[in-house]
Amino acid sequence: MRAVIRSGEWDGPTAALAPGYTQANLVVLPRADAFDFLRFCALNPRPCPVLEVCEPGSPEPVWTAPGADLRVDLPRYRIYRDGELADEVISVEWREDLVGFLLGCSFTFERALLAAGLPVRHIEQGVNVPMYRTNRDCHPAGRFAGPLVVSMRPMTPEQAIRATQITTRYPAVHGAPVHVGDAARLGIEDLARPDYGDPVEIRPGELPVFWACGVTPQAVAAASRPELMITHAPGHMFITDVPDARQATL
DSSP states (O other): OHHHHHHTSOOSOOTTSSTTEEEEEEEEEEHHHHHHHHHHHHHOTTTOOEEEEOOTTOOOOTTTSTTOOTTTSSSOEEEEETTEEEEEESSOOOOTTEEEEEEEOGGGGHHHHHHTTOOOHHHHHTSOOOEEEEEEEOOOBTTBOOEEEEEEEEEOHHHHHHHHHHHTTOGGGTOSOSEESOGGGGTOOOTTSOSBSOOOOOOTTOEEEEEEOTTHHHHHHHHHOOSEEEEEOTTOOEEEEEEOSOOSOO
16 A cells, blocks of 8 residues: 555545554654654653654654655655644655654554444545544643644444443554543534544434544644644554554554
């Protein structure tokens, strides 16, 4: 699938692509900011579970996808300069001082949800997963601070319990939900207007189920205003070579 993405044949969201493999969020920062961001991830493992930190100057994730190229192997990228979204592109230029971080993505465990007969509404509807900035602050580290971002999948209460049991087994890709039910308690005013991604249908008897999301660093960029941050476009992930089976460790 990475070869298809690299060729430009696919530039859309990656939910349901490459089943059986771990998907990852991308954050790229200058080396001067990398240690503070690594500390930020250590303090906020639910939204920012680290799968790999690349060598400074290298776009190759040698542990999770040897031979891959983070400059061209994601469908779409976002470029943040001084905290502002400056561009969205299909490839990025790399500097000798850049450090790439891969963070686990919840798209990884969706195959397990589907196998258990649970709904994954954005896949059913063929849209991007809805994501929301919340009123919960992450633990700050150095220059990095900002709000938690969550992804949402609607389910009945019984389905939410089963989803929690399943996703607890996947701590390397966000693990169990962080909240179920009343969106207002997260500071979310309107589920039909996500901050990232697309709205999905919530059917009678269903509740919103929220997982910590790897788009959190993009909200943190807006709050902390680093000179440069390169990320995946929300929903457009990097596909690793790592199998997705119950990742207690990678």
